Amino acid sequence: MCLLSINDKKPDKFIERTRDKSVNPCNLVTFIIQYEGRKIYIPLRRTNEGWRTGSNQRNKWEVENKIIIVGIGKVSEDVKQHVADYIRMLMGELGFDSKVEVAGKDDQVTRCANEILLGSSSQGAIDDESFMGELNKRRVRDATLRGAIVMTVNPQEYRFTDPDAIYGVGYEDGLVILRETREEAVRHEIGHMLGMHSHCKNPNCVMKWECPSKRFCKSCKANLKALWSRVDPE
Numbered sequence: 001m002c003l004l005s006i007n008d009k010k011p012d013k014f015i016e017r018t019r020d021k022s023v024n025p026c027n028l029v030t031f032i033i034q035y036e037g038r039k040i041y042i043p044l045r046r047t048n049e050g051w052r053t054g055s056n057q058r059n060k061w062e063v064e065n066k067i068i069i070v071g072i073g074k075v076s077e078d079v080k081q082h083v084a085d086y087i088r089m090l091m092g093e094l095g096f097d098s099k100v101e102v103a104g105k106d107d108q109v110t111r112c113a114n115e116i117l118l119g120s121s122s123q124g125a126i127d128d129e130s131f132m133g134e135l136n137k138r139r140v141r142d143a144t145l146r147g148a149i150v151m152t153v154n155p156q157e158y159r160f161t162d163p164d165a166i167y168g169v170g171y172e173d174g175l176v177i178l179r180e181t182r183e184e185a186v187r188h189e190i191g192h193m194l195g196m197h198s199h200c201k202n203p204n205c206v207m208k209w210e211c212p213s214k215r216f217c218k219s220c221k222a223n224l225k226a227l228w229s230r231v232d233p234e
């Protein structure tokens with residue numbers, strides 16, 4: 001297992017893991033290590049390759065502990081509310097206490113999302129990686145964009161340039177773009193945002209590529225819990 005590395009250098013010493021909320025506000029799995037004589041706290045995330053420290057570029061939306069639902073184009077208030085209610089329920093189910101808010105049409109975050117989308121889509125095809133890149137750039141100077149953004153679009157108006165992305169996309173940087181707002185699709189993409197990188201093979205698991213179920217299988221649920229609340233590295 002490749003566990004601890006900062007810019008590919010080995011720490012001097014692994015000290016311990018902590019769940020102390022004052023250094024670990026979101027209950028992320030955090031290790032304390034000694035590096036060049038200093039104590040450093042590192043939140044870890046689970047990836048296909050094992051536990052990683054995450055890149056410095058990643059927006060740590062979990063620090064804000066807020067999820068903002070934004071609607072772009074022809075998306076009704078009802079749809080946004082439904083997505084917000086479902087995510088609130090899901091976070092409760094997982095034992096996370098993130099705030100979930102719905103942004104209004106004239107809010108700064110909605111205006112920004114619109115602008116970014118203009119620059120990262122053409123003829124209704126969204127280049128989600130380009131969207132993500134521009135969003136993260138703006139987050140550096142605009143604090144209103146630093147929570148997790150769950151953007152819902154109307155599937156008649158938008159698709160993705162990536163042909164494999166049908167229902168939506170989810171990034172651990174704190175971005176989900178949804179064409180589908182069925183519960184399965186929302187849960188699947190939020191699963192990606194929470195750090196589940198890979199798809200599950202279990203035919204009864206929502207993390208299978210086709211989202212065939214409304215539930216996480218036992219193993220995916222355990223992985224999520226391990227990632228967010230306790231340490232159980234393989």
Ligand SMILES: [Zn+2]
Pocket residue numbers: 188192199209
């Ligand atoms: Zn997926």
Ligand SMILES: [Zn+2]
Pocket residue numbers: 200201202205206207208216217218219220221
């Ligand atoms: Zn699964």
